[in-house]
Amino acid sequence: MAEPVRGIPEGHPCRFRGRFVLTSQQSDPQAEKQNFSGMFHIVSNLDYLLDVPREHSLPVQVAYHNQQSQAFLQGAFVDGYGLLLVDYDSEGKPYLTLAADVLRPQPGDPSTREYVDSSSGMANPTAVFNGTITGIPFD
Structure with a gap:
């Protein structure tokens, strides 16, 4: 089995807060039960410490109970806010699943240029978890 990276044990959840883009619909x-794919875009200036490429995208599978009938368009x-489950495939790459408590899509039509231009941009997600972090070699 592959060794988990960056000190997050395989199969353990953490709390997530951040922004992603929907890659499926x-x-x-507007269905009550939503299951779709998304993508986290990560920009890291700590790539030499965390072994994360400077610009990287991580796929995530999202499950959400859409009580307010919001439209989730590709x-x-x-x-998003919720419980992020981190697993690893046979090659040691992370596989992410988000059980979302709250999802707020940016309003508008994502197929238009105006939508992208008016976006507040993608920011690195924030993950909160309990435990000891290993493998980050700070002096």
Whole structure:
């Protein structure tokens, strides 16, 4: 089995807060039960410490109970909060699943240029978890 990276044990959850972009859409984008794919875009100036490429994208599978009938359209920017489950495949690459408590899609039509131009941009996500972090060699 692959060794977990950056001190997050395999199969352990952490709390997540951040922004991602939807890469899929259900046939009914306002359905109560939402399951779709997303992508975290990560920009790191600590790539030499964390072994994360300077610009990197991580796929995530998202599950959400859409009580307010919000529309989740492919290409939309979404601010999300919830429980992030980290697993690793046979090559040691992380596989992320987000059980979302709150999702807030940026309003508008993601297929238009105006949508992208008016976006507040992608920011690095914030992950909060308990435990000892290992493998970050600070002096």
